[in-house]
Amino acid sequence: MEARRIYHELTEGLTRPLRAEELVYAAPGLPTREDVGAEAEKAQKDKAGLEIAQGAFLADVLADPACGRHLIESMLAPTPPALAHAAAFARDGEVDLGRAHVQRHGNVGVVELRNPRHLNAEDDTTLAPLEAGIDLLLGDKATEICVLRGGVVDHPRYAGRRIFGAGLNLTHLYRGQISYLFFPVRDLGLVHKVFRADKLWIAAAETFAIGGGCQLLLTVDHILCERGTRLTLPARNEGIIPGAANLRLPRFVGDRRARQAILSGSELQPEELADELVEPGEMDAAILARAQALSTAGAVSGGANKRAFRVGQEPLDVFREYMSVYCRDQAVCYFSPALIRNLEENWRAHDRTP
Incomplete structure (x- = not known):
């Protein structure tokens, strides 16, 4: 298998870690940074689809058990931005990463996604900061319980409110400002x-x-959901695969309901996913109460039970095989004419300002 041989050479016999975004530019025969950079200047509909080759190569690497596990483990390592801020976070308990913010309160660490102009949508500008924020909490000895939260936005319709996440920045996608690598790096990484x-x-x-x-x-291990929060997986309206939701959502709602949500765009109700429904204005108190409750058994017990759940629910090789399929098919979907048609019909992306 050519991908296996190349991967072994680039990683010096699986001894050198390489992240996915480094790997695809180190591998011979794939588009260069210059090639992809030139494509990045174009609208999505005008791109030649050079990055499909990146998806195919990552898929082949992940399909090989040894290479795939090595790549996954490499992607689990802390990123350089996180390592650069680790000492400051340990000392001060707070780091502003721009599109993400990290703060520790006692033994509870909170990472916030902050992209207020776009209602905390994700794109190439949020990817590295959010992953670094997650790394900081995972590597911080004083943090036992971690919290994911959306920052306060300034959009006129939602000014002053927190939004957990608006999904993919579809305006940036339509304008060609989100690389294909956003998808595998996000799901293999943060x-x-x-x-x-x-x-x-x-x-x-x-x-x-x-x-x-x-x-x-x-x-996550516990979902607090403000009453009235909207939960959707609108990938069908975009023409792409919703990350690893196809793998994980059936564990929450069953196979049929998961297919309704992903294939037909059926909106999920908070009661279907949430462990607790929280009244508006009471989220801060709910986070504190749940963090205290989860802390009572101790970090060692919590981690042990989480590992036990993972063994039965999603062993590493199950995830590896899923990501192999995902990397290849997402690349094809991402450069399909259907994606542009879906965005123009369902999002009216051509009428929106950056």
Whole structure:
């Protein structure tokens, strides 16, 4: 298998870690950074689909058990931005990463997604800061319970409110400003870190958790959901795969309901995913109460029980095989004419300002 041989060479016999975004530019025969950079100047509909080759290569690497596990483990390591801020966070208990903010309160660490102009939608500008924020909490010895939360936004319709996440920044997508690598890097990186980490995670979902926001809910250990929060996986309206939701959502709502949500766009109700429904204005108190409750058994017990759940629910090789399929098919979907048609019909992206 050519991908296996190349991967072994680039990683020096599986001894050198390489992240996915490094790997695809180190591998021979794939588009260069210059090639992809030139494509990035174009609208999505005008791109030639060079990055489909990146998806195919990542899929082949992940399909090989040894190479795939090595890549996944490499993606679980802390990122350089996190390592650069680790000492400051340990000392001060707070770091502003721009599109993400991290703060520790006692033994509880909170990472906030902050993209207020776009209702906390995710794009290439949020990817590295959010992953670094997650890394900081996972590596911080004083943090026992971790919390995912959306920051306060300044959009006129929602000014002053917190939004957990508006999903993918579809305006940026339509304009070609989101790379294909956003998808595998996000799911192999920040999303998988929350799921695979031994520390317990709480999600505080407020206003709405759309797309990627909803996907993150499926990785945590306890979901607090403000009453009235909208939960959707609108990938069918975009023409893409909703991350690892196809793998994880059936564990929450069953196979048929998961297919309704993903294939037909049926909106999920907070009661279907949430462990607790929280009244508006009471989320801060709910986070504190749940964090205290989860802390009573101790971090060692919490991590042990989380590992036990993972063994039965999603062994590493199950995730590896899923991501192999995802990397290949998402690349094809992402450069399909159907994606542009869906965005113009369902989002009217051509009428929106950046």
